[in-house]
């Protein structure tokens with residue numbers, strides 16, 4: 001039994017290696033996804049600003065058309081002035097022209113305000129676009145670097161898996177499935193040493209009776225508190 005548990009212990013070393021590398025790969029990919037989400041968020045901000053921009057631009061075109069029309073009307077009225085002989089009529093027309101001038105002045109102010117808003121939005125869009133471009137460039141760089149790293153991880157995992165197969169083939173009976181279950185449930189530690197009567201997986205005392213049985217080494221013993229497979233290192237000479 002000791003030999004079998006020693007095989008499991010070396011299997012565990014390889015499995016931890018695979019587990020560690022796989023975890024590293026996942027963290028690298030997650031890191032990349034974080035940057036992707038940031039780029040998406042930035043794109044969302046730009047889209048919202050672009051929508052605000054086109055809405056403002058539509059308003060500007062409308063107001064501008066009214067402004068041009070009113071300007072033309074005022075011009076027509078001013079031209080009519082030269083043809084009027086009647087003083088009362090002339091006065092009335094002058095008053096009309098004055099009112100139009102005031103109205104157009106207000107319209108012009110509104111137009112200027114809208115154009116300033118449009119400029120401000122455009123500036124914001126430009127800032128965010130260059131921020132996004134920088135983020136995309138960084139993402140691309142990160143992606144290239146990660147690809148190299150991930151290729152290395154994949155190669156290491158593939159090599160370790162081959163080693164694992166060789167080791168696993170030496171484990172007899174259902175021991176391997178018991179080991180695998182404990183390994184996945186117990187955070188990558190399925191086989192632990194008992195040292196000084198203490199389980200090195202959970203640091204609880206192993207009952208003396210069990211300790212004696214482990215030393216006799218006739219079957220697989222599990223720690224009563226953490227359920228891991230226990231083994232005792234042979235006494236050193």
Ligand SMILES: [Zn+2]
Nearest residue numbers: 199202223226
């Ligand atoms: Zn334990």
